[in-house]
Amino acid sequence: MDIRPEPFEPPAPIPRTVPPSRLDIIKVMFRNPLELWGAPSYSLPYIQVKFFGRLTTIANHPGLIRHVLVDNAANYAMQPIRQLVLRPILRDGLLTAEGQVWKRSRKAMAQVFTPRHARGFAGKMFRISEGFAERYDAAARTGEPVNIAVGMTELTYEILADTLFSGEIATGTEGFADRVDSLLHNMGRIDPLDLLQAPAWIPRITRIPGKRALSAFRKIVSDTMDARRARMTTEPEGVPDDFLTLLLRLEGPEGLTRDEIEDNILTFIGAGHETTARALAWTLYCVSESPHFRLLMEEEIDHVMAEGRDPVDWLEAMPHVRAAFEEALRLYPPAPLDQPGAHPRRPVDG
Ligand code: HEM
The missing domain is CATH 1.10.630.10 (Cytochrome P450)
Structure with missing residues (x-):
């Protein structure tokens, strides 16, 4: 007989059923960005959303992530908003460097x-x-x-x-x-x-x-x-x-x-x-x-x-x-x- 207790179910945000408004995004982003995800994010290989007026594609499937980050990395640049926030602090550190600076630093x-x-x-x-x-x-x-x-x-x-x-x-x-x-x-x-x-x-x-x-x-x-x-x-x-x-x-x-x-x-x-x-x-x-x-x-x-x-x-x-x-x-x-x-x-x- 299995005497183990019921497995623990870790608390998780309930996936959204309606897309967040701009105000929701601002509020949620500070509290817990995971609460932004809707149900399709958990089941579809990729989703496309309008993020503050910009059409944004989010890759969920490991193969697509590999396509962007590894196989075709030269075709993609860092998201401007990410760089706007992080680059003034970290400048040419590995996390925010791009192109040849990143390549040389990574190798070193x-x-x-x-x-x-x-x-x-x-x-x-x-x-x-x-x-x-x-x-x-x-x-x-x-x-x-x-x-x-x-x-x-x-x-x-x-x-x-x-x-x-x-x-x-x-x-x-x-x-x-x-x-x-x-x-x-x-x-x-x-x-x-x-x-x-x-x-x-x-x-x-x-x-x-x-x-x-x-x-x-x-x-x-x-x-x-x-x-x-x-x-x-x-x-x-x-x-x-x-x-x-x-x-x-x-x-x-x-x-x-x-x-x-x-x-x-x-x-x-x-x-x-x-x-x-x-x-x-x-x-x-x-x-x-x-x-x-x-x-x-x-x-x-x-x-x-x-x-x-x-x-x-x-x-x-x-x-x-x-x-x-x-x-x-x-x-x-x-x-x-x-x-x-x-x-x-x-x-x-x-
Ligand atoms: C559990 C702990 C950690 C997690 C979850 C984590 C997560 C991540 C993620 C998601 C990235 C990619 C970020 C992006 O490109 O937007 C990243 C990159 C990076 N992390 Fe971590 N990290 C962890 C610990 C560390 C530690 C301990 C160090 C340094 C001592 C570190 C240094 C870096 C650096 C330098 C990069 C940039 C790498 C590159 O672009 O070549 N991380 N990390």
Whole structure:
């Protein structure tokens, strides 16, 4: 007899049956972009909608997505609204670069994202997570409820600061987390004027505080780079083997310019912090509602840890843990839209 409890049905927005009005789009976009999807988005290979006066085609089928992003990428450019929001912040970082700049940077960056480097980072990530889990456990024992969304933001921030800079930040680590927070919360958001396609010269009030945060932040990143660069010259043997060192080593005609390195550091912070925190928080939420599956995961974790394997191999050795993470990503994608526009690409630069 199967004694498992009823499977947990994760909450999901009810697909729309009528297209959203312009006002709905503005309201929903800020709260939860997934609520914009109508029933056809879940069943048709692609849909065509009028999005603020512009005919927009959204590819849903994996084959069509491959057609746009991989097989015919040269025919498509990034959606203007996406670039309008993100490019002023991330400039020529990988997420917002296009054409030859993207191609050269992507190739150079492949030297950083190698399995050997991932191996080095996995150990660091594990140590930080272990320390975090102990503190979290102690906090939970006080009986106060814990907020996993906040907790995972703190954890991923700690991992980011350590894997990126080894904690060697020009202004010290004090207050850096708040600066990252302020940057992410004030910038990178779509302003209602963007949706209405107002000309770029009309100031977006929602971004004014973010602009100040951005220039202060860029200055810290730039000073941090200079300090590390100096250390790489004076004590090349002693520099930490983190993302910052790896990126600075890429500087050169075949690699990245100094500004591109700065842009990519900002990109890693912007693209790698909130996404990972959200993915982990949703995974833990789903697992907390599925005690049977949680038991399977715990047994799996105990077993693999007892074997003393290298943390970098854990994901392969823990199919249930991996499945939970992937299912949470599918149900609650932290970056739910990928947005190249269906326009002829701008002539590639360089
Ligand atoms: C669960 C966590 C993550 C999710 C869900 C996620 C999601 C995505 C998505 C959907 C894109 C494509 C975006 C677009 O083109 O519009 C993307 C690109 C990118 N992500 Fe992530 N990401 C995650 C973690 C990270 C981390 C940890 C980093 C860096 C340390 C990172 C760095 C980047 C970069 C650099 C790109 C641009 C790649 C390129 O265009 O060549 N992401 N990510």
